[in-house]
Amino acid sequence: MPLDLKEHIKHLSELAAPAGHEGAACDAIRAAWAGLADHFEVDGLGNLIATKTGSGPEPRRKVMLCAHMDEIGLIVAEIRAGFIRAGMLGGIDARVLLSQPVLVHGQRPLPGVFGAAPPHMARNRTEYPTLDELWIDVGLPHEDVTALVRVGDVITFDAPAIELKGDRLAGKSFDNRVSVAAITVCLEELATRQHAWDVVAVASVQEEVGSHGAIAAAYRVQPDIAIAIDGTFAAQAGANDDETFKLGDGPTLGRGPNFHPLLFKHAREVAKAEEFKHQIEVLPGNSGTDAWLIQVSREGVPSLLFSIPMRNMHTPVEVVDVRDVRRTGRWMAALIAGMGPSFLDEIAWPETAREEGEA
Amino acid sequence: MILRELSNAIGVSSDEGPVRQIILDAIRDHVDDIRIDALGNVLAVRRGTGQVDLRVMAAAHMDEVGMMVIGFDSDGGIRFREVGGLDARILPGARVLVGPDRIPGVIQWVPIHQNTDNKTVPIERLRIDIGAANREAAQGAVEPGDLIAFDTQFAELGPTVRGKAFDDRAGCASLIALVQGDPFPFDLHVAFTVQEEVGLRGAGVAANAIRPDVAFVLETTACHDLPEDPDEPDQTTITQLGGGPAITVADRSMISDPRLVRHLVRVGEAEGIPHQFRSPQHAGGTDAGAIHRTRAGVPSVVVANPCRYIHGPYSILSLSDFENQSRLLRAAWMALTPSVMER
Numbered sequence: 001m002p003l004d005l006k007e008h009i010k011h012l013s014e015l016a017a018p019a020g021h022e023g024a025a026c027d028a029i030r031a032a033w034a035g036l037a038d039h040f041e042v043d044g045l046g047n048l049i050a051t052k053t054g055s056g057p058e059p060r061r062k063v064m065l066c067a068h069m070d071e072i073g074l075i076v077a078e079i080r081a082g083f084i085r086a087g088m089l090g091g092i093d094a095r096v097l098l099s100q101p102v103l104v105h106g107q108r109p110l111p112g113v114f115g116a117a118p119p120h121m122a123r124n125r126t127e128y129p130t131l132d133e134l135w136i137d138v139g140l141p142h143e144d145v146t147a148l149v150r151v152g153d154v155i156t157f158d159a160p161a162i163e164l165k166g167d168r169l170a171g172k173s174f175d176n177r178v179s180v181a182a183i184t185v186c187l188e189e190l191a192t193r194q195h196a197w198d199v200v201a202v203a204s205v206q207e208e209v210g211s212h213g214a215i216a217a218a219y220r221v222q223p224d225i226a227i228a229i230d231g232t233f234a235a236q237a238g239a240n241d242d243e244t245f246k247l248g249d250g251p252t253l254g255r256g257p258n259f260h261p262l263l264f265k266h267a268r269e270v271a272k273a274e275e276f277k278h279q280i281e282v283l284p285g286n287s288g289t290d291a292w293l294i295q296v297s298r299e300g301v302p303s304l305l306f307s308i309p310m311r312n313m314h315t316p317v318e319v320v321d322v323r324d325v326r327r328t329g330r331w332m333a334a335l336i337a338g339m340g341p342s343f344l345d346e347i348a349w350p351e352t353a354r355e356e357g358e359a
Numbered sequence: 360m361i362l363r364e365l366s367n368a369i370g371v372s373s374d375e376g377p378v379r380q381i382i383l384d385a386i387r388d389h390v391d392d393i394r395i396d397a398l399g400n401v402l403a404v405r406r407g408t409g410q411v412d413l414r415v416m417a418a419a420h421m422d423e424v425g426m427m428v429i430g431f432d433s434d435g436g437i438r439f440r441e442v443g444g445l446d447a448r449i450l451p452g453a454r455v456l457v458g459p460d461r462i463p464g465v466i467q468w469v470p471i472h473q474n475t476d477n478k479t480v481p482i483e484r485l486r487i488d489i490g491a492a493n494r495e496a497a498q499g500a501v502e503p504g505d506l507i508a509f510d511t512q513f514a515e516l517g518p519t520v521r522g523k524a525f526d527d528r529a530g531c532a533s534l535i536a537l538v539q540g541d542p543f544p545f546d547l548h549v550a551f552t553v554q555e556e557v558g559l560r561g562a563g564v565a566a567n568a569i570r571p572d573v574a575f576v577l578e579t580t581a582c583h584d585l586p587e588d589p590d591e592p593d594q595t596t597i598t599q600l601g602g603g604p605a606i607t608v609a610d611r612s613m614i615s616d617p618r619l620v621r622h623l624v625r626v627g628e629a630e631g632i633p634h635q636f637r638s639p640q641h642a643g644g645t646d647a648g649a650i651h652r653t654r655a656g657v658p659s660v661v662v663a664n665p666c667r668y669i670h671g672p673y674s675i676l677s678l679s680d681f682e683n684q685s686r687l688l689r690a691a692w693m694a695l696t697p698s699v700m701e702r
Binding site: 080081083091093095096098099100101110111112113115125126127128129130135137138139140141144159162163164165166168170233235236237238239240243248311312313314315316317319 | 432434436446447448449451452453454462463464465466467468469470471472473474477478479484486488489490491492496500510514516517518519520521585586667668671672673674675
């Protein structure tokens with residue numbers, strides 16, 4: 001049965017799996033990829049590593065696709081008079097927390113809400129409260145809260161994904177489950193296309209707290225080429241035009257020191273040849289993604305970054321255009337299907353050829 | 360639970376229709392002279408046993424706070440303003456339903472990666488995204504003047520419930536329960552009012568038509584019983600959740616009639632029904648503010664459900680407070696006689 005991409009994204013979005021607690025996402029992604037990869041393993045940090053064997057002669061080259069499966073979240077830090085004070089797991093924006101519904105994952109998931117003073121009550125409405133001024137209210141007496149919740153339990157947004165007009169969706173954790181969904185699209189495409197290389201799809205952990213998962217995964221997989229997939233900023237009112245990309249105009253391909261220039265060029269040519277709508281994202285330094293760490297794994301890995309534009313990143317209402325997710329998956333599949341056994345020669349530094357020719 | 364139905368129903372001030380329909384269906388078989396007045400108030404009479412000769416009015420407002428569409432941006436973003444009192448700090452990242460077609464939308468927020476300013480962004484600068492690709496697409500879907508409500512589903516948390524618009528659907532639900540129960544010694548004139556949140560607009564009109572001797576307003580009020588803010592140690596909690604329905608002695612809009620306050624307290628104590636006083640330090644106003652100044656004046660009092668995070672998409676209400684609101688009023692009304700009003 002062909003993938004219903006909207007439903008797939010909604011399903012992945014609604015999983016509760018903040019950084020360091022990715023178990024639920026790992027299980028769900030493994031189930032989604034079950035028929036699409038030949039071999040699965042979960043490493044010591046919790047990265048899901050799925051391998052789809054290529055058709056080329058051994059030893060086969062490996063391309064690693066890496067999308068982080070963790071989400072920004074919160075963690076129970078203190079319980080006082082039945083109210084819960086929260087700490088951060090990743091880059092939570094405290095300015096969107098007032099009156100946001102959450103799930104506290106205690107003995108059972110407890111629906112709650114971030115406490116706010118009523119408008120005619122608050123003396124200072126000119127600034128947003130900081131995280132230490134906010135309390136989560138689960139509507140239970142203190143004894144019940146302490147019996148059901150302990151310090152260290154995780155908290156996620158209670159934010160079902162919703163369909164907007166056009167092909168847009170809104171929800172939590174699109175950063176970065178839409179990229180996981182793009183890998184699903186890619187693997188599905190590759191099920192009907194021949195590819196010489198082994199494809200190693202990684203759903204990595206703990207990106208939001210420093211790409212810890214990607215470091216371990218890249219070490220274990222030892223890829224010959226790596227492609228990271230993440231979210232990027234979509235144009236919206238109040239955002240800087242230089243740093244944003246149009247929603248629905250295709251994924252971005254990163255250009256800058258984090259990316260192999262010849263691999264970048266090749267990927268861009270594939271997009272042009274196949275007429276995939278795309279945008280170029282200039283990143284003059286750290287891309288702030290798993291790609292930054294993967295590139296310098298072991299003896300170095302030629303790397304690429306595909307990014308899916310989204311609005312309102314790191315809020316419970318991230319907005320994406322589903323067409324951009326599908327394009328990302330298809331673009332990656334076209335790129336991979338076109339990589340012959342000696343593809344690395346095609347992206348070799350021109351100086352290497354000259355040196356070898358002279359030898 | 361009719362509270363669930365009422366909380367989920369959308370009825371931003373001036374468009375209370377869906378709430379009115381639920382109420383009409385719930386009370387129709389229990390009242391006489393039911394009508395909808397020029398402003399949209401539901402007025403009806405619950406016939407009594409005739410033992411007590413008093414015109415008693417009981418009111419609860421049907422409307423809720425929300426927003427209204429005022430225009431569009433070239434990228435399809437919707438500009439909007441508040442209808443009733445809204446704290447702009449609760450809006451970033453909120454989910455809303457726009458217009459009569461209930462089109463889902465989200466309130467946009469520039470990511471923290473691009474802007475870390477902690478100053479409150481005024482509602483004038485916020486935008487709603489319904490997925491419209493441009494101005495034309497947005498204009499084709501909604502119109503200026505369309506109302507916007509929070510997209511919230513009611514949830515039971517245990518002894519409490521979480522949802523929107525408990526202010527004042529909880530009061531409406533209590534009044535429905537009172538009307539559906541046994542008759543009182545007097546004819547009870549009920550008013551489910553419109554437009555409380557934009558200035559107590561419906562209640563005065565309703566009281567003019569009813570001409571009551573006394574009025575009881577069933578409200579839902581703020582509750583700020585969170586752990587103390589060290590920066591504001593003198594902050595009042597206003598009410599305590601679970602402390603029973605709150606009797607208002609005074610607010611910004613009125614001073615409750617002391618005879619009615621005394622009667623409620625006496626009955627509450629005699630019957631063992633929990634109750635508390637709402638702090639008069641807290642401003643705010645209710646329909647009683649309009650009712651008590653109607654015609655030659657109407658002795659009035661307010662009994663309110665404490666509610667945390669009122670005027671927001673997710674407020675929390677205690678079910679025991681809610682049940683005791685109608686218990687206290689039933690007991691007070693059964694014992695209400697003209698002698699209570701003697702000076």
